[in-house]
Amino acid sequence: MKNFILFYWVGIIVLFALFYWDYSPVSALINNFQTNLTAVLTSYVLTDGMMEAHRIFISEHYTLVIEKACNGMIPYLFFLASILAFPATKSHKLKWAIMGYFIILLVNVFRIWFIAQFVLQGQENFSLAHDYLGNGLLIFTGLLLFTSFVKSRDKKQSSNIAPASILPLNSH
Secondary structure (H helix, E strand, C coil), X not given: CHHHHHHHHHHHHHXXXXXXXXCCHHHHHHHHHHHHHHHHHHHHHCCCCCEECCEEEEECCEEEECCHHHCCHHHHHHHHHHHHHCCXXXXXXXXXXXXXXXXXXXXXXXXXXXXXXXXXXXXXXXXXXXXXXXXXXXXXXXXXXXXXXXXXXXXXXXXXXXXXXXXXXXXX
């Protein structure tokens, strides 16, 4: 368990440094792509004319904006760090990394649609819809994905896989 926690936090630091930190050259490319993809997919589930570029028009004076923090990368990186830290085969991790990306992407698009619907009912609903219900949905999705990842792994093969730090240093 200590090794999982150590590898999880190291994974979080490395993944966020590479894929989310503003000073990472890769981060800008990935987050721009992810934000654009999220906006395009969201535009398909909203009423025609309600969205332009990254903006969702709620009223003449109120607009929701899909930014870097809204693109779904944060929950995905937390999920990815957890599966990378957990003992399982590389193929199992790859399968779940890909599947988890698409599931989190789609749930995030649903979350943005859901927030927009709540805010259309009243602008005072934004905090409840975004901060609690929407983010709670992404947290729940990540936990459900990780639980499914753990339960679906081949326990016999995974028991032979150990992170480098827990392999014996001395053979005597």
